[in-house]
Amino acid sequence: MTSFVSNNTIWQLNDEYSVQIKYHTNNHELIIELFHNGIKTNSISLNNDQCSTFTRRFCDTTNELNELLTDLLMQTSTDDCSIRVIDDGKSLEIIFPIYFGSQNRKKIWSFFIHFPIFSLNLEENQNEEEMSLDPLDWTDTRILGHKIMDDMIDYLRDIRQRPTWRPMPTEIKSELMQSELPLKGESPWKVYEQIQKTILPYPIGNIHPRFWGYVRGNGSSIGALAEFITATMNTMSSGGHQSSIYVERQILSWLKIIMGFPNDDTCSGALVSGTSVATIISMAVAKKKFDGQLMKVYYSSETHTCLIRAAQLLGIEKENIIMIPTNDQRQIDLKILSESIDSNSCAFIVGSAGTVGTGSIDDLQGLANLCSLNPNKLWFHVDGAIGAVARCSTRLRSLFIGLERADSIAFDLHKWLFIPYECGCVLIRHGELHRATFAQPHAFYLALMDGGITPREGEFFFSDYTLELSRNMKSLKVWMTLKTYGIDKIGQIMEQNVDQAKYFVNLIEKYHHDELQVLANVSLNIVCFRYYFNHNNNKTNLELLNKLNKHLLVLIQERGIAVVSPYVIDNEIFAMRMCIINHRTKQSDLHWFIEKLLEIARQLRQLPEFSTIEN
Numbered sequence: 080m081t082s083f084v085s086n087n088t089i090w091q092l093n094d095e096y097s098v099q100i101k102y103h104t105n106n107h108e109l110i111i112e113l114f115h116n117g118i119k120t121n122s123i124s125l126n127n128d129q130c131s132t133f134t135r136r137f138c139d140t141t142n143e144l145n146e147l148l149t150d151l152l153m154q155t156s157t158d159d160c161s162i163r164v165i166d167d168g169k170s171l172e173i174i175f176p177i178y179f180g181s182q183n184r185k186k187i188w189s190f191f192i193h194f195p196i197f198s199l200n201l202e203e204n205q206n207e208e209e210m211s212l213d214p215l216d217w218t219d220t221r222i223l224g225h226k227i228m229d230d231m232i233d234y235l236r237d238i239r240q241r242p243t244w245r246p247m248p249t250e251i252k253s254e255l256m257q258s259e260l261p262l263k264g265e266s267p268w269k270v271y272e273q274i275q276k277t278i279l280p281y282p283i284g285n286i287h288p289r290f291w292g293y294v295r296g297n298g299s300s301i302g303a304l305a306e307f308i309t310a311t312m313n314t315m316s317s318g319g320h321q322s323s324i325y326v327e328r329q330i331l332s333w334l335k336i337i338m339g340f341p342n343d344d345t346c347s348g349a350l351v352s353g354t355s356v357a358t359i360i361s362m363a364v365a366k367k368k369f370d371g372q373l374m375k376v377y378y379s380s381e382t383h384t385c386l387i388r389a390a391q392l393l394g395i396e397k398e399n400i401i402m403i404p405t406n407d408q409r410q411i412d413l414k415i416l417s418e419s420i421d422s423n424s425c426a427f428i429v430g431s432a433g434t435v436g437t438g439s440i441d442d443l444q445g446l447a448n449l450c451s452l453n454p455n456k457l458w459f460h461v462d463g464a465i466g467a468v469a470r471c472s473t474r475l476r477s478l479f480i481g482l483e484r485a486d487s488i489a490f491d492l493h494k495w496l497f498i499p500y501e502c503g504c505v506l507i508r509h510g511e512l513h514r515a516t517f518a519q520p521h522a523f524y525l526a527l528m529d530g531g532i533t534p535r536e537g538e539f540f541f542s543d544y545t546l547e548l549s550r551n552m553k554s555l556k557v558w559m560t561l562k563t564y565g566i567d568k569i570g571q572i573m574e575q576n577v578d579q580a581k582y583f584v585n586l587i588e589k590y591h592h593d594e595l596q597v598l599a600n601v602s603l604n605i606v607c608f609r610y611y612f613n614h615n616n617n618k619t620n621l622e623l624l625n626k627l628n629k630h631l632l633v634l635i636q637e638r639g640i641a642v643v644s645p646y647v648i649d650n651e652i653f654a655m656r657m658c659i660i661n662h663r664t665k666q667s668d669l670h671w672f673i674e675k676l677l678e679i680a681r682q683l684r685q686l687p688e689f690s691t692i693e694n
């Protein structure tokens with residue numbers, strides 16, 4: 080049964096306009112109908128969210144707006160209090176006073192209710208043969224957009240109040256995995272409701288202040304806003320006469336300066352999805368340089384596996400992908416490396432500017448010196464996924480001396496530069512070679528012209544430097560982030576993260592050394608540690624402690640306390656690994672984490688299965 084609360088009153092307004100307000104008690108829908116000279120010219124149906132948006136949060140519900148409008152309509156219009164139709168019947172302007180304070184002080188509040196532009200022609204429009212995905216009613220899209228924007232800003236603002244991670248209930252998973260094809264569309268409000276229920280509460284957690292697992296960046300509020308602009312422009316960023324190409328070239332120029340590369344066209348680069356792709360590109364360019372000759376790849380036991388994948392993809396035989404052991408600083412052992420290099424072949428030599436396991440930084444200067452002995456046969460590549468951008472910090476820059484001499488650098492902006500996923504970068508010292516590796520003669524449909532959007536003059540195509548032809552505009556989120564926050568501040572946050580990692584180590588070593596153990600030195604922002612309460616390192620103890628720590632790590636995650644990730648030190652000791660690339664982390668988070676960690680560990684220790692651990 081439909082039940083309307085409406086007194087059938089048609090309220091006379093200005094310029095021969097009148098309104099009728101209907102409040103639907105069943106579903107709390109508020110309908111406002113507009114008449115001109117007695118003929119219905121428009122109407123709008125509002126839900127709670129729309130009321131809140133239209134009234135600038137004065138009314139949170141349709142009921143409140145219904146009451147407010149009815150009250151105001153019953154009063155005589157004055158300068159302070161009026162409801163008027165404006166913009167040729169497109170909007171209602173509502174003005175009224177609010178009284179407050181002991182002296183009955185007054186503030187004037189106003190807002191607008193915008194009517195849909197085509198609402199009364201809806202059927203007519205739907206019958207038209209030409210279709211589009213644009214809404215018939217932009218007002219509704221605007222309101223939904225405002226709501227999503229407000230919700231997302233709250234989502235970021237309130238992140239600390241939520242658990243770092245929460246498991247997905249089975250019914251949510253099944254709801255998301257329903258395999259029916261969505262043949263018929265539905266209201267975007269409904270779709271968004273589903274997103275709120277099934278998607279937004281269950282992220283992996285990397286924007287949370289206590290997410291320290293793997294190497295996952297936070298992004299930022301500005302980066303998120305930039306993504307909305309990017310998706311709205313939806314420009315295809317492979318080349319042509321358009322702003323995005325210039326923005327990306329500008330970003331590359333800034334990154335060359337940060338990395339200490341020559342800031343000119345002799346060096347080339349591109350924004351890509353991440354270091355994995357940047358590594359493939361770097362290796363492909365090196366292979367091009369050594370065309371026809373055997374190229375062997377040398378990397379350390381601590382190097383990220385994306386390196387091996389790149390080598391395999393590029394057809395490098397297993398026996399030519401050579402792992403070099405590390406020294407006691409977990410850096411590639413330069414002596415063993417130089418003795419291992421096969422003088423009859425060319426070499427792609429990898430240095431890490433922050434290894435994924437412990438954050439150790441190879442002797443990049445030593446590697447550069449080694450490669451400079453025979454630049455025609457040795458290519459110096461740096462995996463800078465984590466650390467390269469730390470050159471933004473004047474204090475940390477010195478850790479990466481030698482990186483500026485690399486032939487290629489693959490690094491991420493979505494990690495420590497706080498750019499929303501995905502965004503990595505490849506920089507190549509040899510621009511011509513880079514282009515020669517990827518550029519193809521332009522297909523007929525991509526022919527350059529004497530002007531227009533693909534002019535011959537000043538031709539520049541990023542698709543000549545990457546794997547993709549279709550590319551989104553990654554540059555805007557970088558541009559907006561760097562310009563808004565500035566490199567200095569980002570560098571200071573990196574320093575803060577490094578200090579927090581050291582602080583965490585200090586906390587363990589000073590106050591908790593009888594229960595926690597640091598397992599690897601920190602050179603950057605990564606700490607490997609474990610719960611530990613015995614000094615007898617026999618095999619049984621080790622296995623039990625490994626088991627206990629694995630259990631502990633999972634419980635910490637499942638209880639939403641924090642996220643740290645697993646690592647194995649020296650092939651035998653299970654470690655919890657904390658990597659702080661997080662602009663939201665505070666020292667108090669580290670204190671709280673230790674408190675909760677110990678609480679759970681002590682409970683686990685009481686379990687019968689761990690009672691045999693010998694002290």
Ligand SMILES: Cc1ncc(COP(=O)(O)O)c(C=O)c1O
Binds near residue numbers: 353355433465
């Ligand atoms: C040292 C290192 N290299 C390479 C990668 C791969 O980078 P991406 O995930 O951006 O492809 C990672 C990822 O964590 C990494 O830590």
